[in-house]
Amino acid sequence: MAEENTTEENTQLVGLLAQFDDPDSLLAACDQCRQSGYTSTDAFTPFPVHGIDPALGINRSILPFIVLCVGLTGLTIGLGLQFFANSNAFDGISPFKGYGYLIGGKPIFSVPANIPVTFEIIVLSSAFATFFGMWGLNKLPMFSNPLHRISRFKRATNDKFFLVINSDDAKFDRSATEAKLTSWGAVAIEEVHQDLTDTKLPKWLSLVGILLAIVLLLPPIMIFRAKGMVNRQTRLHFNPDMDYQEKFKAQTLGPISDDEANPYLFADTRSMRQPVVGSVSYGNLDTDSHFFKGLKADAAPKPGEDNVADYATEFPSDLEINEAFLARGKQRFEIYCSVCHGYAGQGDGLVNKRAMGLAASGKASWTTAKSLHDPVVKDLKQNPVGRLFNTITYGRGTMGPYKDQITAEDRWAIVAYVKALQETGLPVSSEKKEEAEPADEAAAE
């Protein structure tokens, strides 16, 4: 045929391209094209033209439904993954174990906490479905299109409008279709030819590609091989930054001096310096021995000396003993004291019970915690309030000092509460649980 002579040897006719100069004539042509029964067609315009889809008979895309399905899948995966990962329900059923981990006291499977993650997974999967679904439906990526062989077609992105009828259309007929396109107002018509030249890659390029792929595999292989290996070499320190500093850390040996007789700069060899003798740290000036030590103003006992006459018999005058003060004392008592002395002060705290158990089997040495209802402890002559306070402050026997844990005012509050406890007149000992419980209730009142 005459047409075939004009084309190059190794090309094939795949369609006809018709050019139009304005969107309205293109739309009219598309409309007639569809009515003539052509189905394998496409239109190209520099900007979106409203109504071209129905004119060409293009159905609405199924992309939204793909996105909906993928989004719902994302919802299921997102919620399911969190349910699985946070649950022990699948142990034994699945090869992987969930890890039930309580976060912020929330239930193991806590929907509100899972919503943000689920939401993000829905959004991400939907976005991917939209983007890659669009590629798939448009058969992208397409590295070449026969239309690009026509120089006229370049203006499809500029100012011209094109209609293509493909040769695989059942009604396609070279001359009849061209006549129809002309009758629909095409300004110019060109044949679209596909290049049939061998499209295989040159051999050397494939070789290079294979080599490159092998080289790229090396690092992961090396990393995999290094798994579990031991290396005795010093680590490379790329960024020393402030890792090494000219300073001495707390509780280490001090700087070394040049003097061989005294190898350390300081006589005590420590790097830390002690405060000057007699210095008082800020806020710790305990001049009021009544308030801070429970001693009478003029008493000056030597260390280790325990003389009842030295202890104050009254509460410090600037403390107001009222209900709030006692409530505070009760609270502090139950935090610090009840573990040994028990909530009712009967010397039956949990630590005491446990230690007594251990002591009985010879695993620990322990002095029983004093019952605060003991007549000796209750007796104001033998144990004035100052002595109770002093005991809390500096400890006595097995009991440790609470000076640093409890403030002086709170210690006085505890003393006040202890005196109140003693006034309840509970029995001294409560070895049996049946007795301890009503006693606790009485103390709570």
Next chain:
Amino acid sequence: MHKTRPAQITSPVVSLNGGQVKAIPMLAIAGAIGIGLALAISFTTEVPIKRFLMSYLASFCFVLSIGVGCLFFVTIMHLTRAGWSATVRRIAEIYAMCLLPMFILFLPILVTVIAGWDTVYEWNEVGYSAHGAKVDSANPPPIEVLKGAFLNPMWFTIRILAYFGIWGLLGYTYLSRSLKQDETGDKTITAKLQGLAAPFLLMFAVTVIFSSFDLEMSLSPLWFSTMFPVYFFAGGFGAALCTILLTCMYLQRSGRVTDEITIEHYHDLGKLMQGFVIFWGYIAFSQFLLIWYANIPEETFWYNPRINGAGWKPMTYVLLIGHLFVPFFLLMGRALRRNKKLLTFSAIWILCLHWLDHYWLVMPEYGRTLHQGINESFTFTGLAAIGDLACGIGMAALFVALFCWIAGDRALVPLKDPRLGEALNHEVH
């Protein structure tokens, strides 16, 4: 075949055409009956006037948020120089203009505040603020003292006046300029309004934020949430879109608007409706999640009765499903959004749920006192609930009456807007 329509109104211009002459008294009577019924029924409850006023406030905020949403619609359309909405904008302009006269509807509540009663707002309780003697006058909680500087009758009244004044100014500017353009066809009016839209949007934002604090959040004065105004706005704008859509539907069915509003406009309104249904859900959840996760008593006490309260718990689920999931799926997809019957149903549905949303915001505070929990005896079943419902319907009737009154014999679409061509030829994909 595609044809470009001329950029002008071709069909005869029709106003409400005297329809409002009949409608206004009827709607006003309906409103009076509804609100009167609520007042009467409130006397059967424990705290008569309080029950009525709380219910009244919920319904008032319901219509107020719609008006505010319409004001936002006009502002944002000018700001974005939107062409598609030119033919539906007039309806939003008229609704936005309703905000100023709605001040009168707020008077019953404002009176209680000025009079110093704690009927509605407990911060107005004698001695609640720093000025008087509270239960424990020696140690007033500092937060109440601080809030007393903001929440006191005088300052509250000043702010309310400012809100309605600014909304009135904005609404009047939009409507009067737009009507003037109908006569003169002056295109510079559109340009001016576009320039004004930016500062107007700022004024809108500030007033909406603080009005939602004042009207609804301060019902529980110790609670705070910076998300609350966004929540108020999100629901309000969604409801405003529904209102605009329903009004368009009605006007078109009754022949007052013909081919100026096409299926494309309904489609776009439907899209926005769905968008703001999602936005409402997003904001509601954002507000809830932070408070739920942190689990701090000073914040959770607001949610506690709503989520764990006997009657409120199911209502919270109704809101979650009805205000988010149902309209989300009702408006999903092109075919559904172009179905006028379904759109109408969705719009009515969202509006009902929006009223319920405000009911849910306001009513749990009924009977709550300063540091105490919710009043367990509160009931929203039986007669009292009918009263609340009657109040909502009455308030909506008054709102529509206002619309009819302002619409009057004015054109219901802009006649000479320079973007008419764009709006008439609007097409969506």
